[in-house]
Amino acid sequence: MGSGIRYRVERAALALMATAGIAVLIADLFGWLDKLAPGGALPKITLLILSTVTLFLLMELDRLRVLDDVTAQLSRLDADVNTQLSKLDIDRIARELQQEHYGGVLQVHRRFPEEMFTRFVETSTREVTILQTWIPNLHRFEEALEKAVADRRVQVRVLLLHPSSPVARLRDEALRTVRDPALEQDVKASVERCLSILGSVFRRVPEEGRARLQVRVYNSLPSVAVYKADEHYLVSSFLHGQLAIDSTQIEIDGGDTVMGREVQRELDTLWSIGGDVDLRNWRTSVDTIRL
Incomplete structure (x- = not known):
């Protein structure tokens, strides 16, 4: 009425x-x-x-x-x-403001957030890329990488420093203050251990999915360490006397942001100069890669 x-x-x-x-x-x-x-x-x-x-x-x-x-x-x-x-896309506006004022940076972590990156890998749908001299915490998300390749058909790319590179010896000197001499482990041995773990992952993945796990070694001085899952980046620096995973980590969201583009450019550059490692026999493969 x-x-x-x-x-x-x-x-x-x-x-x-x-x-x-x-x-x-x-x-x-x-x-x-x-x-x-x-x-x-x-x-x-x-x-x-x-x-x-x-x-x-x-x-x-x-x-x-x-x-x-x-x-x-x-x-x-x-x-x-x-x-x-x-009519307002609040999330879109927030992303635009974030990109404009912070270049895509979400926050800064005191050290590498292993649980967060593991979740990123577990929920990735397209790509996981890691750039390191070697990956000290690879065993923490080894299983997540395997499932990403085998179950969800995710492209996994890993960039490691060539174990015989002169840069490996330089990094070894820079880390001397944090390495326990009793462990008798240097950068070369650490890279080789990562290659061994990745070789094991490669063998566990079904034959048809092994091509999605790619590893390259490079002979260059990297500027940053990068852990990427889809559009999420965790970026840190190589400091003297400190592992990259123990340094502050910049969390970036979006490959189309200012920071995201710069980091992606570095990833693409090192990938282009790296040599492919055949994980079926990584030792022989690495020895044949010219420095």
């Missing part, structure tokens, strides 16, 4: 009730009510109360109608606001 019709009906009903109440009062003054309902004091009181309330409501009817109008206006305003908000 429209507000105008309802207003007229309510006003007519209240006027009728008020008139009836006044008629009852007049009938009571002249004793007509006692003749109709002897001893009916309680109904009289009830009628008096109802008449009073009705008169009050009748006087306040205009104000109540104003409240109805306000409610209707608020409902229309709320609908308009929801309509306008529905």
Whole structure:
């Protein structure tokens, strides 16, 4: 029912009730009510109360109608606001602001967030790429890499420093302060251990999926360490006396951001100069790659 019709009906009903109440009062003054309902004091009181309330409501009817109008206006305003908000892509605006002001950087981690990167690998659908001299924590997400290749057909690319590269010896010197001499392990041995793990992953993957696991070794001085899963990047620097995974990690979201493009350019450059490693026999393969 429209507000105008309802207003007229309510006003007519209240006027009728008020008139009836006044008629009852007049009938009571002249004793007509006692003749109709002897001893009916309680109904009289009830009628008096109802008449009073009705008169009050009748006087306040205009104000109540104003409240109805306000409610209707608020409902229309709320609908308009929801309509306008529905036109806004909040997530897109947030991404644009993030790209504009922070170049795609989401946050900075104190050290490599292994659990986060493992989740990135486990949910990846297209590509996982790692650029390192060697990967000290490879065993932490070895299984996730295998499942990505075998189960979800994800392209996995790994870039490692050539174990016989002069850069390996330089990095070995830079890390001397953090390596326990009793372990008798250097950069060369660490790279070879990573190649051995990747070779094991390669053999466990079904034959038809092995081509999606690619490893290259490079003979160059890398500027950054990169762990990438789809559009997520974790980037750190090679500092003296400190492993890259123990350095601060810059988390970047989006390969089309300022930071994402720069990191991707570095990945592509080192991949282009790297030599392919045949994981069926990685030792022989690495020995044949010219430095």
